[in-house]
Amino acid sequence: MTATRTNEPVPFHDGFVSELVGRSVFVERDGVRGLVGRIADFVVERPQDTFPHIDAIIVKTKHGELAAPIGDLTSLDPAGLVLKKAPTVVRPPDDEALYLVEDLFDKQIVDVDGRKVERINDIQVARTGGALRVVAADIGVAGLLRRLGAAKVAPALIERIPRALIAWDNVAPLHDLSPTQIRLSVTEHRLSRLHPSELADIIGELSAQDAARVVGSLDDETAADAFEHLEPDVQRSIIDDLGTERAADIIEEMDSDDAADLLGDLPEDRQNELLAEMDAQTADDLRELVAYADDTAGGLMTTDYVWIFPHRTVEGTIAKIRQIAPETEFIYYLYVLDQAEKLLGVLSLRTLLLAEPSATIHTIMDQNIVSVRPGTSAEDVAGTIARYDLLACPVTDEHGMMLGIVTVDDAIDAIIPERLTKKLPRFTKRAQRRRAEAAT
Amino acid sequence: MQKPEREKRSVAARRPKLWRQLLMFFSVIGPGIITANADNDVGGIQTYSIAGAQFGYSMLWLLIPVTVALIVTQEMCARMGAVTGKGLADLIRENFGVRVTAIVLLLFVLSDLGNTAAEFAGIAFASPIFAQYLPFLNKFVLVPLAAVFVFTMVTRGNYRIVEKVFFAFCVVYLAYVASGFLVHPPWHEILLQTILPHFVPTQAYILTAIGVIGTTISPWMQFYIQSSVVEKGIRIKEYPYSRIDVITGAVITDVIAFFIVVACGATIYAHNAHLAPGGRPLSVSTAGDVATALAPLAGKYASLLFAFGLLNAAIFTASILPLSTAYYVCEAFGFQSGVENRFSQAPVFYSFYAALIVIGGGIVLVASDALQNVIIFYSQVLNGVLLPLVLVLMLLLVNNKRIMGKYTNNLAFNVIAWATVVIVGGLTFISTVQLIVGGSSGP
Numbered sequence: 110m111t112a113t114r115t116n117e118p119v120p121f122h123d124g125f126v127s128e129l130v131g132r133s134v135f136v137e138r139d140g141v142r143g144l145v146g147r148i149a150d151f152v153v154e155r156p157q158d159t160f161p162h163i164d165a166i167i168v169k170t171k172h173g174e175l176a177a178p179i180g181d182l183t184s185l186d187p188a189g190l191v192l193k194k195a196p197t198v199v200r201p202p203d204d205e206a207l208y209l210v211e212d213l214f215d216k217q218i219v220d221v222d223g224r225k226v227e228r229i230n231d232i233q234v235a236r237t238g239g240a241l242r243v244v245a246a247d248i249g250v251a252g253l254l255r256r257l258g259a260a261k262v263a264p265a266l267i268e269r270i271p272r273a274l275i276a277w278d279n280v281a282p283l284h285d286l287s288p289t290q291i292r293l294s295v296t297e298h299r300l301s302r303l304h305p306s307e308l309a310d311i312i313g314e315l316s317a318q319d320a321a322r323v324v325g326s327l328d329d330e331t332a333a334d335a336f337e338h339l340e341p342d343v344q345r346s347i348i349d350d351l352g353t354e355r356a357a358d359i360i361e362e363m364d365s366d367d368a369a370d371l372l373g374d375l376p377e378d379r380q381n382e383l384l385a386e387m388d389a390q391t392a393d394d395l396r397e398l399v400a401y402a403d404d405t406a407g408g409l410m411t412t413d414y415v416w417i418f419p420h421r422t423v424e425g426t427i428a429k430i431r432q433i434a435p436e437t438e439f440i441y442y443l444y445v446l447d448q449a450e451k452l453l454g455v456l457s458l459r460t461l462l463l464a465e466p467s468a469t470i471h472t473i474m475d476q477n478i479v480s481v482r483p484g485t486s487a488e489d490v491a492g493t494i495a496r497y498d499l500l501a502c503p504v505t506d507e508h509g510m511m512l513g514i515v516t517v518d519d520a521i522d523a524i525i526p527e528r529l530t531k532k533l534p535r536f537t538k539r540a541q542r543r544r545a546e547a548a549t
Numbered sequence: 550m551q552k553p554e555r556e557k558r559s560v561a562a563r564r565p566k567l568w569r570q571l572l573m574f575f576s577v578i579g580p581g582i583i584t585a586n587a588d589n590d591v592g593g594i595q596t597y598s599i600a601g602a603q604f605g606y607s608m609l610w611l612l613i614p615v616t617v618a619l620i621v622t623q624e625m626c627a628r629m630g631a632v633t634g635k636g637l638a639d640l641i642r643e644n645f646g647v648r649v650t651a652i653v654l655l656l657f658v659l660s661d662l663g664n665t666a667a668e669f670a671g672i673a674f675a676s677p678i679f680a681q682y683l684p685f686l687n688k689f690v691l692v693p694l695a696a697v698f699v700f701t702m703v704t705r706g707n708y709r710i711v712e713k714v715f716f717a718f719c720v721v722y723l724a725y726v727a728s729g730f731l732v733h734p735p736w737h738e739i740l741l742q743t744i745l746p747h748f749v750p751t752q753a754y755i756l757t758a759i760g761v762i763g764t765t766i767s768p769w770m771q772f773y774i775q776s777s778v779v780e781k782g783i784r785i786k787e788y789p790y791s792r793i794d795v796i797t798g799a800v801i802t803d804v805i806a807f808f809i810v811v812a813c814g815a816t817i818y819a820h821n822a823h824l825a826p827g828g829r830p831l832s833v834s835t836a837g838d839v840a841t842a843l844a845p846l847a848g849k850y851a852s853l854l855f856a857f858g859l860l861n862a863a864i865f866t867a868s869i870l871p872l873s874t875a876y877y878v879c880e881a882f883g884f885q886s887g888v889e890n891r892f893s894q895a896p897v898f899y900s901f902y903a904a905l906i907v908i909g910g911g912i913v914l915v916a917s918d919a920l921q922n923v924i925i926f927y928s929q930v931l932n933g934v935l936l937p938l939v940l941v942l943m944l945l946l947v948n949n950k951r952i953m954g955k956y957t958n959n960l961a962f963n964v965i966a967w968a969t970v971v972i973v974g975g976l977t978f979i980s981t982v983q984l985i986v987g988g989s990s991g992p
Contacts (some may be wrong), residue, residue: 174707213649228883230647250794256647316634317784342782349784 121185125247126151126209127255133189134168134177145195146170149210151234152200156207159278161241165217167208168196173410176200178239207245213282214256217319218246221299222279224307226314231255246280249273263539279485283319301331309338312347321350324359333362336371343369346384357386360395364438365518366411369398373408377413381535390470391462407483407492409523410504410513414447419453419471423464430458439516445474452503452511480505483512487523494520577649579712580625580777581791583869584770585798586617586719589669589805590663590866592929593764594859597806598839600757601813605822606742606750609810611758615765616803618969623795623939624946625958625966626771631788632956637775638877640946650881651942654944657768660906661874663928665909668762668870669695670921673913678840678856691860694799696910697870700903717989718865722805724858729808731851734815743807758981760929762973767932768939774872785956812851813839871905926962933981937974944970 121129137141150167165176176194184191200206207213213229220227230252233245241377247255251270254260260267281299300308300323311408312320312335323334324347334345336359348356348371360368360383372380372395380399386390387435401407415437417426426443434440443461445454454474464473480503494502494517501516572881600608626637633640642650672695673688702711748754774795783791817839840856875898879886884897892899912924944966948957958966 215646228642231885248883250882253647256649258648291725316639316779318634320634331729346782346784349786446803 119186121187121236123233123244125252126214126232126234127252128260129185129190129234130210133540134166135189135191136193136195137183137191138194142191143408146175146190148190149174149290152176152204153207153209153211154266156282160237160242160244161207161235162238162242162445163209164206165198165200166190166196167200170196173199182241185241205504207282213246217283217315218275219281219283219300219311220248220275220279220470221281221302224303224311225408226311227275227359243276243277245276247272247274275280283323300327305331305334306338308335313339313343317346317350321347321481323350325355329358329362332359334526336360337363337367339387341371341374342386345374348375352384353382357383359363361391365394365413365513366399366409367397369401370403375402401483404487404523405483406481406485406487406504406515407512409487409490409515410483410514411438411516411519414444414501415440416444416511417470419445419447419469419474421470422466423461423468423470424466424475426461426470427466430461439514442514443470444469444503444511446511450511451509452480452505454478455503478503478505480509481515482507487520490515491520491524505512550819557949560928565832576724576732579716579780579794580774580783581627581794581796581798582719582801583712583715583798584623584774584777585619585795585802585804586722586765587869588682588765588770588802589722589862589865589976590664590668590676590870591859591863592667592925593806594671594809594862595839596757596760596764597809598813600761601810602817602821602839604749604754605818606739606811607754608692608746608758608761609739609743609807610746611761612743612807612810613969616760616799617965618973619766619799619803620724620796621966622771622943623774623799624792625943626684626775627783627791627795628956629787629943629947629953631773631783632793632953634779634808636779636877636879636880637772637943638908639722640952641942641950642881642951644694644946644952645942653873653935653938654881656931656938657772658874658878660928660931660935662905662908663870663925663931665867665905666912667928668863668867669910669913671859671923674838674908675840675856675859675863679860692910692913695864696906697865699864700906703868703872704899704902713866717870718861722858724854724861725805725812726808726857728851729812729815731848731854732812733813734811739811756980756983759976761806762928763929763933763977763980764889765803766936766973769870769873770933771939771943772877773869812855816851859899867906867909871902871909874905875899875902906985924975930981931984933977936977937970940970940974 130147130527132145132148132255133144134148136145147165149169151162151163152165152167155161163179165178166182167174167176175196176198177192178198181192181194181196182190183193206300209232213232215228215230217226217228219225219549221423224317227246227248229246229248231247234241235244236242237244249270249272251272253268254267254270279299300311303311308331311325314322320343324335327335336347339347348360351359359422360371363371373384373434377382383398387395389503398407398410398412403409403412414445415433421429430440430443441458443456443458444452445452445456454471454476456470457480459472460475479493479497479499482492483504485493485504490502493499494515499517501514502520503514504512506512554814599955629635629640635643636648638654641653670693672691676686676688676691679691702714778791840852840859878884878901879895879898885895886898887895890898912921916924944963945959946952947966948963950957
């Protein structure tokens with residue numbers, strides 16, 4: 110931003126907060142300019158906007174830090190900022206608005222698009238749409254150097270470094286400060302764009318406090334989905350930080366096998382506390398599942414499956430499936446039970462769709478049932494699934510009573526040897542992401 | 550619905566409470582002990598052995614207050630790690646901004662470079678002793694070998710194995726304890742000297758005393774213990790066990806320091822003190838001199854043990870220091886870091902780490918002894934400048950309610966901690982100034 114021929118300073122169009130902070134602030138009245146202070150910070154009242162506009166400027170004066178509403182701004186150029194009148198507002202110490210320097214500089218954020226946790230080095234602002242707006246977060250080396258004052262020394266060097274900017278609508282801030290409602294909704298809304306496993310990766314990279322806060326800000330379902338993809342120790346640590354009621358709400362929403370695994374790792378008194386907070390049916394189901402050892406069919410199974418009575422019609426069944434499919438983990442096989450919950454037969458969704466709408470289930474079901482006992486080892490369950498080319502294997506007791514199903518994905522997880530790749534400090538959480546990236 | 554028969558659930562939830570506690574304790578120990586032992590690096594061993602050789606037992610009393618100060622500073626960082634789940638470099642950046650972080654880390658890197666050089670120098674010092682038994686083991690063989698070993702073990706190793714290797718290193722430090730016993734020191738006198746503080750007001754004594762303090766409480770340790778606690782995922786619930794770990798570690802490290810001083814006091818100092826007039830006193834200015842000096846006085850085993858301990862300390866610390874430095878710098882400034890990455894994924898991290906080792910080792914192989922001493926000397930000066938700065942930042946962070954919640958320091962702790970900061974900071978500051986102005990050959 111060099112001066113033009115006529116020595117008129119070029120008005121600010123876009124640039125970085127680090128360049129603006131420290132610039133002189135003048136008040137111009139009747140053609141006379143008086144210095145009142147220096148730019149210290151910028152205030153944003155509505156950070157949930159896509160590219161939020163700056164509402165006030167914090168000026169460091171000899172009377173302390175005072176705010177000037179953006180409407181008082183007459184001009185902004187390399188020489189400084191000119192206001193119509195002197196800043197007078199003192200903002201409250203527990204101000205809920207977002208302060209760019211105080212709340213965002215050097216703090217961690219989630220890059221929703223890149224699905225990573227980053228640290229803000231600098232913030233790009235621009236004059237667009239009739240206001241001064243926050244446009245992007247600078248997470249790169251250029252931003253770092255600018256903050257360290259290199260812009261004054263070697264501006265050309267900084268220009269050469271490739272920019273690492275994240276557009277502001279992909280930024281989900283995470284703060285140390287107790288989150289206000291505004292910030293929560295920003296974070297929650299943007300984070301919910303992530304796939305649960307990506308969300309879990311990000312949560313796994315945060316410090317324990319931040320992780321608990323982020324999970325706490327999500328709705329139960331999203332939190333439960335993310336939870337299912339977290340490592341057990343991260344799960345436990347977050348459960349410890351959330352209140353019992355909230356933890357119970359989230360566990361209720363989780364798939365029963367994952368919920369049972371999580372509960373199983375907790376001390377018994379904690380288990381009971383959490384189960385007591387859940388609805389009776391879920392609590393009962395989980396209590397049963399928790400009783401099984403992890404590496405057996407009982408420990409792997411879920412009670413989330415579709416079952417039907419044999420006298421039902423195909424048409425009626427399809428209608429029922431339409432109803433419950435959104436809530437059910439596994440719908441590709443249907444299990445036919447009698448009133449006493451004995452497993453009579455199985456049929457696949459494919460068979461159902463290809464059958465006559467008026468046929469009854471018991472005419473089309475397969476009565477040759479392949480099942481395992483709850484005590485069957487994980488390896489044997491996986492072997493059975495592989496041998497019979499199944500997507501899921503039912504688990505029954507010795508009387509043929511249906512207990513649950515083991516889905517193929519869980520069977521595979523259970524038998525892939527845990528890689529001994531725990532390396533030196535700080536790597537276990539990242540290792541998750543590395544593995545995930547390597548797998549794609 | 551008919552309840553199915555239940556598989557008996559294996560172990561965990563049914564263990565009695567004591568078992569759980571012990572299990573938790575063992576899963577948590579490590580950081581404190583490893584950090585504290587890494588504190589006894591070549592510079593430390595050198596300082597302690599010279600303290601013993603030149604002043605006999607008269608510095609032993611320092612070890613008790615220094616241990617207390619060490620425990621206090623380590624505990625604060627471990628607590629910060631358990632409560633916030635963040636490393637010290639992260640906390641500094643988030644609360645004091647990029648500039649302060651840059652200054653702190655710059656000093657850190659420079660002093661670490663000197664420290665790494667000092668570790669490799671230690672290997673070089675110890676090599677003549679091994680060369681007596683296997684002539685090809687001179688410094689040009691041992692130093693590169695050590696550098697390669699350190700680099701590969703850390704970058705390719707599995708953390709569980711590496712942690713066990715580190716523990717093995719820690720056990721070898723007991724060689725100094727053995728050394729200390731082998732020389733048959735006068736225990737009664739030693740006990741007295743340890744408990745009763747007495748102060749010899751000569752410049753040499755003061756400088757050495759400051760050296761002892763400075764080498765025991767190093768800024769690097771604060772960073773390391775905090776990040777170790779974070780990595781092990783220790784939360785505030787398990788923290789009491791971590792505290793025990795920190796205290797144990799600090800005590801162990803100073804016990805080892807104690808034995809080093811004793812071993813040298815009983816041999817070299819006693820020899821010099823009882824010289825007949827006209828006899829030549831043994832002069833020791835490096836740890837290598839000490840190891841050599843032990844042989845005629847206490848037998849070749851004491852000497853060998855000492856040298857072995859030195860080699861052990863050098864490799865151990867050379868494994869930890871540069872790696873963690875590279876790690877903090879990358880984390881604070883947003884570069885990808887961590888040895889689970891391939892080189893192409895974390896180029897800055899790996900290059901930095903390799904550079905620290907190569908330059909550190911290179912200095913020892915290539916530079917003259919005088920130049921080496923200058924480099925090592927200045928790195929200690931930097932340490933002296935950095936330590937009070939880091940301590941002050943730590944105190945500001947640990948007392949910040951917003952960060953620590955209800956786990957800020959209580960009054961008693963703050964008094965001890967601030968006193969430690971003032972005394973340690975003041976002394977290191979004075980010594981740094983004196984060293985620069987006087988340019989004397991301090992410890």
